[in-house]
Amino acid sequence: MRKKKNPQAQYRKQVFHFDQFWSVHFTEVYASGEQKDYRTVIKARSASFAKSILAKKIKDDNKDHKVKAIQLFMFVPDCVLNGLHITTEDWVHIRQSSFPNSANVLFKYFVPRPKGYTNRFNNRNGTHCTQFKKGAKNTFYVPPEEEKPFWKFEGKWKPWPKKERDNLKEQLILALSLNSNSRTLAAKHMGIGRRQLYKLMNKKFVEVDWDKEYPSSKPNIKYARVDNEKRLRNLKATKKRQSEEYIKNMYPKYKKLQQQGLLKTQIRRVLGCNTNIINKCIEYDKQR
Numbered sequence: 001m002r003k004k005k006n007p008q009a010q011y012r013k014q015v016f017h018f019d020q021f022w023s024v025h026f027t028e029v030y031a032s033g034e035q036k037d038y039r040t041v042i043k044a045r046s047a048s049f050a051k052s053i054l055a056k057k058i059k060d061d062n063k064d065h066k067v068k069a070i071q072l073f074m075f076v077p078d079c080v081l082n083g084l085h086i087t088t089e090d091w092v093h094i095r096q097s098s099f100p101n102s103a104n105v106l107f108k109y110f111v112p113r114p115k116g117y118t119n120r121f122n123n124r125n126g127t128h129c130t131q132f133k134k135g136a137k138n139t140f141y142v143p144p145e146e147e148k149p150f151w152k153f154e155g156k157w158k159p160w161p162k163k164e165r166d167n168l169k170e171q172l173i174l175a176l177s178l179n180s181n182s183r184t185l186a187a188k189h190m191g192i193g194r195r196q197l198y199k200l201m202n203k204k205f206v207e208v209d210w211d212k213e214y215p216s217s218k219p220n221i222k223y224a225r226v227d228n229e230k231r232l233r234n235l236k237a238t239k240k241r242q243s244e245e246y247i248k249n250m251y252p253k254y255k256k257l258q259q260q261g262l263l264k265t266q267i268r269r270v271l272g273c274n275t276n277i278i279n280k281c282i283e284y285d286k287q288r
Contacts (some may be wrong), residue, residue, distance in 0.1 A: 007031055007076075008073055008074060011047070011076075012047040012072060012074075012099055013047075014046065015044065015045055015046040015279075016045045017045070017228065018045065019043045019044060019045055020043070020044065020045065020074050021041055021042075021043055021074070021075040021077070021095070021098055022041065022042045022043075022044060022047065022070070022072045022073065022074055022075070023039065023041060023072070023073045023074075023075060023121070024039065024040050024041070024042050024050065024070060024072050025037070025039050025070075025071040025073075025111070026038060026040075026054065026067050026068070026069060026070045026071070027067065027068050027069045027119065027120060028058060028065055028108075029065065029066045029067070029068060030064070030065055031062075031064035031065065034227075035119070036110065037110070037111040037112075037113060037120055038108040038110055038111060039099050039108070039109040039111055040054070040097075040099065040106060040107060040108050041075075041094055041098040041099065041107070042054055042072075042098065042099055043098040043100060044090070047072045047074070050072060051070050051072070052098075053099070053100070054067060054070065054106075055067050057099060057105075057106050061106070069119065069120060069121075069222045075091075102275065114242060124154040126287060140156045140157065141156070141157055142157060143157055146167070148203070149204050149205065149206050150165070162200065164230050165204075168200070168204075169205050169208075171190060172190070172197075172200060172201070172205065173214070175187075175189040175190050176214045177214075181214045181215060181216050181217065182216065182217070183197060183198070183216055223280065226233075243280075246277075247277070247280050247281060247284050248284070250271065250273070250277060250280050250281055251284055251285065253271060254267060254271065254278065254281040254285075255281075255285070257270055257271070264278055
């Protein structure tokens, strides 16, 4: 299954036409080397601009202080904070506490670190909140290539229940059978794309020889070539017929302007056509 995209990642890449409210979690480094974690609200049109506003304000308040580990999340109408949806009253508080403001004050909420943590992400034992260890590979299990058809990825690799796998395999076989082994129609029947269908066939259900057991119908090249040559002849004939009809329709207009004493260049400009059309009208006049 395709992994769901995080909308916040897309918001952080966008530049909006009006200011948005960003929840910013950052670490402030003091001149003594002490570090403290804070949360604040920044009002800006993009995440990068919100970062620059925060860094400049911290620098203006104290030139010896620095900011690092900035994380931004945009407030949206349906977002949830601490398991609760934002209310109208919450939006009022967000607007009032945001920076920049008329008082030119950055309202910071101090976030104490858990005991044993050297920063917001790990503790002294090296245990990282994202399950990564310093100087070592990640702790997620990745099955060998020959076992991957029997596993599925949902944030991390998990064994694929046999019943669930067999059900999807039966759906795929049924879709091919009902659509004369057409891959395109089978994918449409299952509500997925052709690329995902081929991925299921070639990477997930490798035990089935799809080309042998469910071969797709191939066109007869011999007859296809004949039909293509016939199609090209018909296209040329149609184009020629349309061109002749167009010249017949343009000729009376050309003749009327010629009788008025207009030159060929002037006629071309009045009719809004190119010189080739005017020349064909002249040839048609000689043939009459």
